[in-house]
Amino acid sequence: MAWLEQHPTSGHFKICFRWGGRKLKKTIKSTGRDDAEAALARFKENLHLLERGRLELPPGADIGTFLLSDGKLNGQPNATPSAHILSLGELRDAYVDVQSNGAMEENSLATVCMHLRHVIDTLGKSFRIGSLAPEDLQRHINRRACKRYRGRPLSAVTLRKEMGSFRACWNWGSQTGRLKQIFPGRGLKYPKTDEKPPFQTRVEIERQIARGGLSDVEKRQLWDSLFLTRQEIEQLLQHIHNCPAQSFLYPMVCLAAHTGVRRSELLRLRVDDVDFPSGTVLVHERKRDRWRRTSRRVPLSAFVQTVLRDWLAVHPGGQHLFCQAEVVRSKVHRTEPIAVTRDEAHDHFRRALEGSAWAILRGWHVMRHSFASNCAAVGLDQRVINEWMGHQTEEMVRRYRHLFPDQQRQAIDSVFG
Numbered sequence: 001m002a003w004l005e006q007h008p009t010s011g012h013f014k015i016c017f018r019w020g021g022r023k024l025k026k027t028i029k030s031t032g033r034d035d036a037e038a039a040l041a042r043f044k045e046n047l048h049l050l051e052r053g054r055l056e057l058p059p060g061a062d063i064g065t066f067l068l069s070d071g072k073l074n075g076q077p078n079a080t081p082s083a084h085i086l087s088l089g090e091l092r093d094a095y096v097d098v099q100s101n102g103a104m105e106e107n108s109l110a111t112v113c114m115h116l117r118h119v120i121d122t123l124g125k126s127f128r129i130g131s132l133a134p135e136d137l138q139r140h141i142n143r144r145a146c147k148r149y150r151g152r153p154l155s156a157v158t159l160r161k162e163m164g165s166f167r168a169c170w171n172w173g174s175q176t177g178r179l180k181q182i183f184p185g186r187g188l189k190y191p192k193t194d195e196k197p198p199f200q201t202r203v204e205i206e207r208q209i210a211r212g213g214l215s216d217v218e219k220r221q222l223w224d225s226l227f228l229t230r231q232e233i234e235q236l237l238q239h240i241h242n243c244p245a246q247s248f249l250y251p252m253v254c255l256a257a258h259t260g261v262r263r264s265e266l267l268r269l270r271v272d273d274v275d276f277p278s279g280t281v282l283v284h285e286r287k288r289d290r291w292r293r294t295s296r297r298v299p300l301s302a303f304v305q306t307v308l309r310d311w312l313a314v315h316p317g318g319q320h321l322f323c324q325a326e327v328v329r330s331k332v333h334r335t336e337p338i339a340v341t342r343d344e345a346h347d348h349f350r351r352a353l354e355g356s357a358w359a360i361l362r363g364w365h366v367m368r369h370s371f372a373s374n375c376a377a378v379g380l381d382q383r384v385i386n387e388w389m390g391h392q393t394e395e396m397v398r399r400y401r402h403l404f405p406d407q408q409r410q411a412i413d414s415v416f417g
Helices: 033-051 063-068 088-099 106-123 134-145 156-175 202-210 216-224 230-242 249-259 263-268 302-313 342-353 365-377 382-389 394-401 405-416
Strands: 002-006 013-019 022-028 280-285 294-299
Touching: 002 033, 013 033, 013 063, 022 033, 022 063, 033 063, 088 106, 088 156, 106 134, 106 156, 134 156, 202 216, 230 249, 230 342, 230 365, 249 263, 249 280, 249 302, 249 342, 249 365, 263 280, 263 342, 294 382, 365 382
Parallel strands: none
Antiparallel strands: 002 013, 013 022, 280 294
C-alpha cells in the first residue's frame, strides 16, 4: 500500500509505502495536491506491477525512484519501444464493438455500457487494466454503495450486476488474448440489502400508508410491489378504453393484463403471431436463452380475442401487431405504419393514467406482476404459471407465493386442526 504525507513547513509531498516489511518514503518535488495525487496513482500502479512480477527491480536500484519513474530510473525513454499496455477504456470499446454485431440485445447492451461507464468513473479510462487488483474492485463497490437512487442507496443486487458486466468484459479480454490473469473478484464485500416486499393489493398498501410514519422512499417501494386484483384490472381497462388515447393502447394493455407478456415482447409481436383458431399468441423471447432467441405460446382469454379482432379490423397496416401511422407529439416522422417504440408505449400509458386514480401505477410491468399474482391467488399450478410467464426467477416466485390462501390455510389446519 502507498499513501501521501505532506511536510508541515515546506509543504512538499512525499509518498510513503511499505516494502520488505519496512516503511519507505519518496519525496515528490511538488506542493500541489493534484500533482501529488496523480503521482501517487502512477506509483501505486507500478507497485502492483512490481509485486506481481510484471516489473523487475534492477540490482542496487532505489525502489522509490524506480517506481516513480515508471521503471525507467532516470526518466529517459527506452531505446526499444515497449509493449502496448491495454487501458480500461480500450478494453471497454473493443468489447462493446464486438457485442454490437447482434450478439447481445440492444437493451442489454445499453445496460452493459452503463455498468462499464460506472466502473470507468471509478478507475479512470486510462487505468492499466492488467494491474487490476481486488482493492480496485472493492473501491468501486464502496464508491457506488454511497450513491442514492430515488432516495435509496444502490442495492447489492445492482452492484453485483455491475460487477457481473465488468467480469464478462474481462473474460472476453482473456479469451481474446488481451489479458492473462483471471478476474480478481473473489472475496469482494457488498452491502446488505433488504428483500423486496411481497406483492400486495392496493388496499393493503393504502392501509400501511394510512398508519403514518413512512418516508417517501418507503411509500414508493410499497407501490413498486403493487398488484391489481381482477376487479381492479377490469376497472383499469375500462378507464383506458374511455380516455382519449392512441388506438393501439387499449388492445396492448388488455393483452398485457391477460397474458403477463413483457412490454418489450408486446412491441415485437406481429399480426401473424396471433392464432385465433388455437386461441394463443406466439411470444418471441430474448431473455430465456443466452445464445438464441426462443418463443413460447400463451393462451388468450375470450375477452382478449374479441379486443384483438376489433383492433385488427382498424389496424393501420404493417407487420407488427401494435403500430401507428400518425405520430402525435413526437420527433419521429413516419411515411408508413411501423412498430410502436418503447418510449411511445411508456409515454402514452403514462398520459392515459395521468390525473386519475391509476396514476400510482409505475409502468407496464405492473401488468406482469398482476397476472402472475392473480394466477397464484387461485392456486394455479406453479409450472403452468412459469410456462406462461417465460423466464421466472426464484425470487419472483417467492414474492407471490404467499398468494396461495387456500393451500396455506389447509396446511396450517393440518397441523393445529
